[in-house]
Amino acid sequence: MTNNRKQGHLCAFLTIFIWGTTFISTKILLTDMTPLQILFTRFVIGYLTLWIMYPHRCTLEDKKLERWFAGAGLCGITLYYLLENIALLYTQTTNVGVIISIAPFFTAFLSSKIMKESSKGRFFYIGFALAMLGILLISIPDNADVSFHPYGDVLALLAALVWSIYSLLCRKLSTFHMTTIGITRRTFFYGLLFMIPIILTQDTFHVSQIWHGGWPVIGNLLFLGFGASALCFVTWNKAVSILGSIQTSVYIYLVPVITALTSFLILQESISMKKLIGIIFTICGLFLSQDLQKKESTALPIHKQAKTSVPKDIC
Numbered sequence: 001m002t003n004n005r006k007q008g009h010l011c012a013f014l015t016i017f018i019w020g021t022t023f024i025s026t027k028i029l030l031t032d033m034t035p036l037q038i039l040f041t042r043f044v045i046g047y048l049t050l051w052i053m054y055p056h057r058c059t060l061e062d063k064k065l066e067r068w069f070a071g072a073g074l075c076g077i078t079l080y081y082l083l084e085n086i087a088l089l090y091t092q093t094t095n096v097g098v099i100i101s102i103a104p105f106f107t108a109f110l111s112s113k114i115m116k117e118s119s120k121g122r123f124f125y126i127g128f129a130l131a132m133l134g135i136l137l138i139s140i141p142d143n144a145d146v147s148f149h150p151y152g153d154v155l156a157l158l159a160a161l162v163w164s165i166y167s168l169l170c171r172k173l174s175t176f177h178m179t180t181i182g183i184t185r186r187t188f189f190y191g192l193l194f195m196i197p198i199i200l201t202q203d204t205f206h207v208s209q210i211w212h213g214g215w216p217v218i219g220n221l222l223f224l225g226f227g228a229s230a231l232c233f234v235t236w237n238k239a240v241s242i243l244g245s246i247q248t249s250v251y252i253y254l255v256p257v258i259t260a261l262t263s264f265l266i267l268q269e270s271i272s273m274k275k276l277i278g279i280i281f282t283i284c285g286l287f288l289s290q291d292l293q294k295k296e297s298t299a300l301p302i303h304k305q306a307k308t309s310v311p312k313d314i315c
Contacts, residue, residue, distance in 0.1 A: 008242030011235040012251040020258025022228045024266065025220035032217050035085040036202060038224070040195050043077060043188055045225025046233070050185040053230070058182040068172055069186045076166030076233075077191020082198070083159035091152025097139050097256055099156040101132065104249040104289065106164035111246055114168065123288045124246075131253040131285025137278025138256045167245040174241030184233045250289040257282050 029038050060066060087096050105128055173183045239248045257279050264271050271279075 004242055008239045008248070012239035012243065012248050013254070015232045015236045015239065016251045016254045017258055018227050018232050020255045021262045022224060023259060024262065025223050025228075028216055028220050029224075034202070035088075036082075036195075036198065038221070039081050039085070040192070040199055041221055042224040042229050043192055043195075045221065046229030047185065047188040047192060049226055049230040050181055050188065050234070054179060054181040054185065056182075058178055058186060065176065068169060068176075069183075070190045072166055072169040072173060072187045073190025073192075074194050075162045075169065077188065078194040079162045080159050080166065083155050083162060087152045087155035087159060089152070091149035091156065095149065095153055096156045096159075097259075098132070098135055099153060100160050100163070101135050101252055101256070102157070103160040103163045103167075103252050104128065104246065106161050107167050107249040108246050110164055110168055127250070127285040127288030127290075129285070130288060131250075131282050134278040134281030134283075134285055135253065135256050137281065138260050138275050139278075164245075164249070167240060167249050170237050170240040171245045174237065180234050180238045180241065184230075184237050187233070187237075188229075247290055250286055253282050253286045253289070 026038060033041070084096065084100065108124060170183075173187070174180075176183065178186075236248065239251075260271060260275055260279065
């Protein structure tokens with residue numbers, strides 16, 4: 001494995017490791033803020049952080065390329081998190097966690113249909129099945145009744161589909177010869193822009209709520225803004241640019257694993273034998289899914305590449 005690909009796997013793992021721990025911060029913040037308030041605030045912090053990290057403007061000669069950033073912001077920032085949060089209101093957390101993990105399968109399917117890539121080898125699908133079995137073992141509590149809630153479950157399924165589209169858009173954005181921070185910052189801008197109309201309908205959002213919550217609220221918002229938003233979206237986009245959208249997406253399988261281990265270490269929740277077997281299955285599924293027989297293409301189909309040439313002086 002080359003050093004470049006090692007860096008890609010490290011970026012993907014770091015991203016998922018942090019995202020797998022965000023449930024603790026979100027749970028604390030939900031006592032003082034709504035999901036939409038948390039979402040908007042964390043990405044405002046993330047956007048400002050990216051400007052501090054890279055205080056340079058990024059200009060595009062071809063304004064038509066803005067649509068790719070707008071699409072990524074709409075899918076990966078606004079729609080994904082809104083669909084996920086609304087789904088949690090109508091179905092069980094377990095259902096949402098399992099359904100979201102289907103995203104790598106959608107990514108592989110869309111890659112073959114939209115980007116005209118070759119279908120993946122059998123190891124990818126065997127790994128997918130094994131990982132899903134492991135995630136089910138981890139997510140479903142012992143002696144719990146599993147129930148389906150069509151409205152919430154469909155919203156969670158749409159969230160997984162939207163994230164898959166975002167991953168493919170990231171793959172396209174990585175061909176624009178921009179810095180990863182510049183790409184992420186521009187994506188955040190459009191994500192926040194699409195959130196504003198929704199925020200304006202919420203007359204209960206006041207900045208004073210953050211200060212009244214004290215350091216627990218401020219600290220967790222900073223963690224979500226700096227770490228889970230600014231840092232993680234940069235590292236995720238970097239991983240996609242190196243590994244491709246599919247190989248990066250399969251790291252989503254690890255989110256329930258990180259969550260279970262974090263709950264054990266921080267919240268002192270027990271890990272049953274069923275969960276332990278689920279963790280082993282999930283990790284094995286991840287490794288099998290990484291053993292792809294075909295490499296991903298680096299851009300859109302060849303017959304469309306000429307239409308999306310990269311400007312010469314971006315960032």
